[in-house]
Amino acid sequence: MKVTGQSTVGEIVAEDFRAAAAFQQAGIDFCCGGRRSLDQACAERGLALDDMLNAIDRSCAQADAAPRFNEWEADAIAGFIVGTHHAYTRRALPVLTAYTTKLAAVHGGRHPELHEIAQLVQRVSAEMTAHMAKEEQVLFPYIAVIAEASRLGRTLPRAQFGPIENPIRMMEHEHESAGAAVARIRQLTSGYTVPSDGCTTYRVCFEELAAFERDLHAHVHLENNVLFPKARVLAAPALV
Numbered sequence: 001m002k003v004t005g006q007s008t009v010g011e012i013v014a015e016d017f018r019a020a021a022a023f024q025q026a027g028i029d030f031c032c033g034g035r036r037s038l039d040q041a042c043a044e045r046g047l048a049l050d051d052m053l054n055a056i057d058r059s060c061a062q063a064d065a066a067p068r069f070n071e072w073e074a075d076a077i078a079g080f081i082v083g084t085h086h087a088y089t090r091r092a093l094p095v096l097t098a099y100t101t102k103l104a105a106v107h108g109g110r111h112p113e114l115h116e117i118a119q120l121v122q123r124v125s126a127e128m129t130a131h132m133a134k135e136e137q138v139l140f141p142y143i144a145v146i147a148e149a150s151r152l153g154r155t156l157p158r159a160q161f162g163p164i165e166n167p168i169r170m171m172e173h174e175h176e177s178a179g180a181a182v183a184r185i186r187q188l189t190s191g192y193t194v195p196s197d198g199c200t201t202y203r204v205c206f207e208e209l210a211a212f213e214r215d216l217h218a219h220v221h222l223e224n225n226v227l228f229p230k231a232r233v234l235a236a237p238a239l240v
Contacts, residue, residue, distance in 0.1 A: 010034025
């Protein structure tokens with residue numbers, strides 16, 4: 001893929017996930033904001049397009065090759081998401097809830113922002129738990145059915161929820177909510193910077209919060225910019 005200013009951020013990362021590192025470093029949202037052109041994303045951040053293109057080239061020149069998810073079947077991508085990102089999220093959120101609740105109780109007097117952080121983590125935990133269940137029980141099974149039907153040349157079944165755009169829009173809206181909450185946590189922690197009086201728990205908690213943000217961005221990108229476009233194409237014959 002030849003990257004230009006008109007390429008969307010989501011397309012660039014979908015083609016080669018190594019480009020995500022350049023966007024993360026520049027503070028450009030490549031998951032929920034993946035539909036913006038590179039020109040627009042650079043303008044919003046006050047960045048020179050040529051500098052960003054060079055950063056993308058450097059990131060994509062790294063030796064570690066990322067999976068080419070664009071070349072995968074939709075049901076394989078959904079399975080990867082469940083086995084990798086959903087599994088990680090289910091492991092991480094109880095730990096983050098415990099850490100942030102403890103920090104708020106112990107350090108909240110000197111650092112009142114910790115109370116809001118703990119509340120945001122609890123909100124994200126509740127929302128993501130329900131969100132992942134809907135994907136695993138409703139949307140992803142239908143994607144698996146239509147992917148198999150397409151491979152075998154069979155008529156696509158109609159879903160009980162109507163057009164596939166209905167659940168996809170709901171999932172995208174929930175992605176935006178989780179992304180906004182995590183962005184607020186990043187703001188409250190000054191980019192996960194541990195204060196001078198922070199203890200070991202403080203440091204570990206902020207490291208885990210940063211790791212969760214990175215995984216969430218990869219998770220949402222893979223759904224919004226790779227899986228859902230494939231699912232829309234697969235489901236199109238069912239609308240005829």
